[in-house]
Amino acid sequence: MAEVSRDRWMNRSAFTMAAIGSAVGLGNVWRFPFVAYQNGGGAFLIPYLVALLTAGIPLMILEYGLGQKMQGSAPHSFAKVGKRWEWLGWWAILVGFIIVVYYAVVMAWCWGYIYHSFTLSWKGQAQDFFYHKFLRLTNGPGELGGIRWPVILGLTLTWVSIIWVVRHGVRRVGKVVMITVPMPVILLAVFVVRGLTLPGAMEGVKYYLTPDFSKLLEPRVWLAAYGQIFFSLSLGFGILIAYASYLPRRSDVNNNALITSFANCGTSYFAGFAVFSILGYFAQATGVGVEKVVAGGPGLAFITYPEAISLLPGVPSLFGVLFFLTLLTLGIDSAFSLVEAAVVAIRDKWNLSQSRATWIVSLPAFALGLIFTTGAGLYWLDIVDHFVNNFGLVAVGFMEAVVIAYLFGAERFRNYVNRHSEVKIGRWWDICVKFVIPLVLGTIILWSLIEELKKPYGGYPNWALTVGGWLVVILAVNLGVLLMDKKAFLRFSLPASLAVGLIALLVNFAPPMWVMFIISAAVLYGGLALSLHIAHKKQEVWLDIEDEAE
Numbered sequence: 001m002a003e004v005s006r007d008r009w010m011n012r013s014a015f016t017m018a019a020i021g022s023a024v025g026l027g028n029v030w031r032f033p034f035v036a037y038q039n040g041g042g043a044f045l046i047p048y049l050v051a052l053l054t055a056g057i058p059l060m061i062l063e064y065g066l067g068q069k070m071q072g073s074a075p076h077s078f079a080k081v082g083k084r085w086e087w088l089g090w091w092a093i094l095v096g097f098i099i100v101v102y103y104a105v106v107m108a109w110c111w112g113y114i115y116h117s118f119t120l121s122w123k124g125q126a127q128d129f130f131y132h133k134f135l136r137l138t139n140g141p142g143e144l145g146g147i148r149w150p151v152i153l154g155l156t157l158t159w160v161s162i163i164w165v166v167r168h169g170v171r172r173v174g175k176v177v178m179i180t181v182p183m184p185v186i187l188l189a190v191f192v193v194r195g196l197t198l199p200g201a202m203e204g205v206k207y208y209l210t211p212d213f214s215k216l217l218e219p220r221v222w223l224a225a226y227g228q229i230f231f232s233l234s235l236g237f238g239i240l241i242a243y244a245s246y247l248p249r250r251s252d253v254n255n256n257a258l259i260t261s262f263a264n265c266g267t268s269y270f271a272g273f274a275v276f277s278i279l280g281y282f283a284q285a286t287g288v289g290v291e292k293v294v295a296g297g298p299g300l301a302f303i304t305y306p307e308a309i310s311l312l313p314g315v316p317s318l319f320g321v322l323f324f325l326t327l328l329t330l331g332i333d334s335a336f337s338l339v340e341a342a343v344v345a346i347r348d349k350w351n352l353s354q355s356r357a358t359w360i361v362s363l364p365a366f367a368l369g370l371i372f373t374t375g376a377g378l379y380w381l382d383i384v385d386h387f388v389n390n391f392g393l394v395a396v397g398f399m400e401a402v403v404i405a406y407l408f409g410a411e412r413f414r415n416y417v418n419r420h421s422e423v424k425i426g427r428w429w430d431i432c433v434k435f436v437i438p439l440v441l442g443t444i445i446l447w448s449l450i451e452e453l454k455k456p457y458g459g460y461p462n463w464a465l466t467v468g469g470w471l472v473v474i475l476a477v478n479l480g481v482l483l484m485d486k487k488a489f490l491r492f493s494l495p496a497s498l499a500v501g502l503i504a505l506l507v508n509f510a511p512p513m514w515v516m517f518i519i520s521a522a523v524l525y526g527g528l529a530l531s532l533h534i535a536h537k538k539q540e541v542w543l544d545i546e547d548e549a550e
Contacts, residue, residue, distance in 0.1 A: 006071060007169050007354075009246050014174030016259055019243055021181040021333025022234045023264040026106065026301070029188075029330065032228060033272035034296025037208060039224050040215030045269075047216065047225035052265055055440060056229040058432040059397060060240060060257040061425065062404055065417040067244030068253060073345035074238030075483070077245070081408050087488075088399050089238060090480035093345045095392040096237035098472060100338035101365050102381045104162070105372040107331045108154030109134070109302060110324045117320030126307035131378075134302075138375035141383065141464040145375020152373050159366050162336045166343060167358040170246050173340065180329050185267065187326040188274050194319065195277025198312075204280020207290045208272050223447060226440045231389060233264055236396040239337045242344040254421035275300070282308035298378075301327060339365070349483070379460065380468050386457050387469030390448040392476060398441040405433040474500065 009015040036044040070077035075089030112134060116122065122129035131137045138145040165176050195201050215221045234240060244253075276290075282304070283290045295304045309320050339361055346357040372381050404413055410430040418424045456465055474497050481493035 007171065007246055008248065009170055010174045012251070012256075014170075014177065015243060015247060016256060017177040017181045018170070018173055018333070018337070019234075019240065019256070019260045020263045021177045022239050022243070022337035023232065023260055023334075024181070024184070024267045024330060025232075025234075025334035026103075026327060026331050027232050028264070028268040029271045029275065029327065030297055030300045032232065032268035033208060033275045034294065034300065035224055035228050036272060037276075037294055038296075039221040040212045041207065042209040043211035043213045043215055044221065044225065047222045048228065048265075051222075051225040051229040051440075052261060054432050054436045055226055056233050056235070056265075057257055057261050058429050059230075059235050059401065059437060060233060060261055061254055061417055061429065062400060062413070062433060063235065063240035064244040064253045064257050065413060066404065067241035068247050068249065068251060069416055071245050071249070073245065073348045074241045074341065075345050076348040077241055078403065079484075081403060084484075084488075085403055085407075086484040087477075087480040087493075088396070088403065089241075089345070090483045091392075091477055092236055092238040092241075092396045092400075093342050094476040094480055095388055095396060096239065096338040097342050097361070097365065098384065098388050098392075098476065099237070100335055101368045102372050102384060103331065103335055103338070104158045104365070105151065105155055105369050105377065105381065106298070107158045107328060107335065108151050108373070109298075110327045110331065111154030111157050112150050113302065113306070113324045114321055114328070117324060118317055120310045120317055120320060122306050123310040124307075126303045126310070130302045135378055136375045137378055141376050141379040141460060141468070143376055144371075147370065148373050148375070148377075151377075152370070155366065155369055155373060158332075158335065159362055161332060162339055163358055163362050165332075165336045166339050166362075167355045169354045170243075170340075173336065176336075177333060180333050184326045184329040185270075187322055187329070188267075188271055190322060191274035191319070191326070192270065192277065194312075195274055195281065198277065198281035200280040200282075200284030201277040202280065204276040204278070204283065204290050205273060207280070207294065208276035223440075223444055227394075227444055229265075230394065230397060230441070232268060233261060234334065234337065236393045236400065237338060238341040238345065242341045243337070245344065250420045252421045253417040254423045254425055258423060275305070278305065278308045282311065285311045379464070382458060383460060383464060383468035384472055387465075387473055388476075391445065391469075392473050394441050394444050394448075398438055398445065401433050401437040401441070405430070405438075410434055 009018075036048070039047075066077045066081075067074075070080045072080070073089065074092045075086050078089040079086035116129075116134075121133075134148075135151075136145060136148060165172055196205075230236070279293050280290055283293050285308075286293070293304055293308075305323065306320065309316050309323060312319055339358070342361045343354065343357040346352060346360060347354065352360070371377065404410065410433050411427075414425060414427075414429050456462060457469070478489065478493050478497055482489040
């Protein structure tokens with residue numbers, strides 16, 4: 001697409017608010033406070049801030065700078081770095097696409113809970129209501145059960161909202177985020193004020209902030225800090241590259257990255273007070289310790305917190321509506337940013353209109369999301385989320401750092417982003433991108449892989465983890481290569497994936513003796529066959545040269 005026809009943000013504020021809205025999502029409320037509590041409370045802020053400064057901000061500068069310099073989507077930008085790296089951009093886009101498929105379903109749950117908040121339908125039975133009455137959860141991923149029509153209604157409302165925003169381009173995005181970004185912060189402030197005025201609130205806050213410095217000696221805590229930073233800043237999805245591509249070339253990069261990063265992390269920290277003050281009250285009201293009611297993820301949002309809300313004095317139904325409205329407004333910005341990243345990639349590749357590209361992304365995403373509206377939807381959501389984040393998203397971040405640091409050149413890139421930025425970065429950025437980020441993200445991938453091999457995730461059957469986990473990740477990589485180049489897909493990506501899949505099947509189902517026999521035979525005789533094939537090709541070339549000489 002010609003650069004002159006590229007859309008532009010209305011102003012810097014629109015871009016900044018959109019970037020903050022993309023980064024600040026559901027995880028800021030239901031993940032960060034729980035991770036902090038698990039990993040040393042107040043002491044967790046030390047590795048968290050170190051991770052922010054050495055990985056979060058450097059990677060955000062990288063993505064902003066890449067999008068602004070190349071004036072294109074993630075695939076377009078990496079293709080300009082080197083044509084063979086276009087697949088990396090598509091991989092980022094596909095990881096984001098997979099996530100928005102089930103992220104929209106979580107937002108559909110929020111629509112349903114707004115309705116149920118008026119009557120506090122879950123009162124006294126929050127867990128039973130969520131699992132058995134609202135989701136109608138089956139006994140396992142192999143038992144799909146029926147489709148939950150109320151969830152499909154919420155899913156439809158979510159996608160109508162996303163399409164309405166995205167199909168009109170970044171100018172509408174810039175207008176919408178002026179409402180949807182500050183609104184959840186205001187609503188969180190309401191919960192903080194209300195929570196801190198409740199009996200038992202300070203006991204909950206103590207659990208959130210009391211430092212346990214002994215945790216800092218555990219490598220797991222530092223990995224958790226880096227993981228939280230990476231997952232919460234919308235890195236690795238291609239979103240920030242796409243958003244920055246709508247900036248003029250002379251725009252600031254570094255300070256925009258600082259504003260987005262600190263705003264996101266500040267929101268996470270602030271949300272912890274809203275969560276733990278209410279949990280402290282809940283613990284006192286039910287006569288148990290705070291540690292008994294602390295939970296993270298969907299369990300916090302749809303079981304623990306609603307139950308606590310139902311016990312509030314005054315008008316608890318109002319706070320129920322406000323809480324799930326908070327989750328919706330947090331989620332919608334992240335959702336349409338994921339879609340926008342894919343839409344920009346399609347537009348750059350095939351020169352389609354914004355509206356048409358939006359429908360091309362949204363309709364398949366809605367259809368694929370139907371699996372998560374069934375009675376087994378929560379199981380599949382959990383499996384896909386675990387694998388796509390730990391083995392897809394983290395790998396994208398790892399590769400981004402390697403490609404820019406070693407192929408494009410860290411110093412060359414730093415000189416570019418410093419050119420028009422209000423805040424200049426030094427050689428510390430080079431060190432972070434060259435060494436710190438690859439080392440940390442590589443360790444997270446290796447750690448996750450070891451944990452996966454030691455014990456299957458969540459106690460799910462191997463077939464479910466293979467289909468909903470490994471297969472999804474491998475398909476994303478292969479589709480990324482296919483979108484880049486059909487020949488590369490057929491020659492390298494597909495055969496390699498089939499080989500990995502075969503080894504995985506052997507490891508899971510074949511006796512160890514046969515596994516070793518097949519692998520050894522493949523390496524030895526496959527290597528011999530490949531060597532002979534190369535020698536044959538070289539012999540033909542040599543004979544051709546001799547013929548020409550004669």
